[in-house]
Amino acid sequence: MVQTEAAMEAYNAYWANAPLPSAGVLYMVLILIIAILALWQARTFISKF
């Protein structure tokens, strides 16, 4: 189902007042960084114990 104009407007409105630039993309980058960090810690944990 293609996004309607109203849906995209509501989606973009979420990021409109964010203090961070490109918040709609930045949150994905932050999730990836923390997820990779967690995976790296999990691997370290396995090798230590």
Add this chain to the structure above:
Amino acid sequence: MDLQALKTQEHKRRVKIGFMWAFFCAILWGLWYIPGTVVWVLNPFDAMYGEIAATSGDGVSLIVTAVLITAFNALTVILALLVWNGVLGKFGEMKRTLKEFHPCSRWFFLAAIFGGPMAILGSFIAMGFVGGAFAAVAALMYPVVGSTLASKWYGEKITKRAYTGIAFIIAGGFTIFGGGVLTEIGSGSVSWIGYLGGLMAAAGWGIEGAIAGKGLDISEPDVSLTIRFIAENIIWWIIIIPLLAIVGFPMFKYAILAFEPLTLLTLIFAGITFGFCYVAWYKSFPLIGVGRGQGIGNLYGLFAVIFIFLFFGDVPSWTILVGGTLCLAGSSIMFLEDTGELESLRGD
């Protein structure tokens, strides 16, 4: 260095790692609210909500749409966990644990029933029939249920200091969402089913933690959690969604329509945060106990407020700052506890 000193050092390291996992859980859980919120305005969920609301009312529509979103969330969590287990080389262990249903997997199938339909559905019922703030506060109560059950069932040692820390974090959560709760309850038209939903959320997650704590005695967390989500997917996709479709809701029509790039991308990020936060939650239990793991995990309320400010620009009020301070005080009380107290997590 003598053997006792080495043992103490090793123990301290384990406790620190346990708290680290609980913090990872809180951060990722807080981050989950970003994709978890925006997915509601995207199609097909927006259109689905509108269609069902027109015939069955807003409350029912919210719950039915939430079921489909939660089912997709569980599906993307499995994808995230497959990556997690793949990177950690745990597929062999997964096969072994799945085969051992009676001693191992049954605990995680049971955990899925309490954590999935009971807690998540309860949370959405609370959200739909009372409000979002009430749902958040109700969920914050789950460490009380979890730690009490773990203590009574298999004698998990919960020190006075740990109880104090949990109490501080819950008080912080109440302060953060308290204003909203009073407004929602004060509106006067709250249905009892909303409060039942709140109770389901607190009891469901608390019971899940205690059951997981028991199951984790004989299996390891990465694999256990994946099995728990396989069970949750079975519950949503093989039982609940077909049942709702039989009743007459357009479940399969909108499930197929969800394969849209932006919706899928948002669901995938929801899956990564939810899956990784849950696996961190499970990893903390054998290291610091269910009570502490859930208590520190409760900091998600504070992190959610921080991330909602950073990404949505919703400025937090002074009550949130006071609540945040209480949450930090609570986690510090637990974190700074003498690790000697945690040498044995059980009362023996």
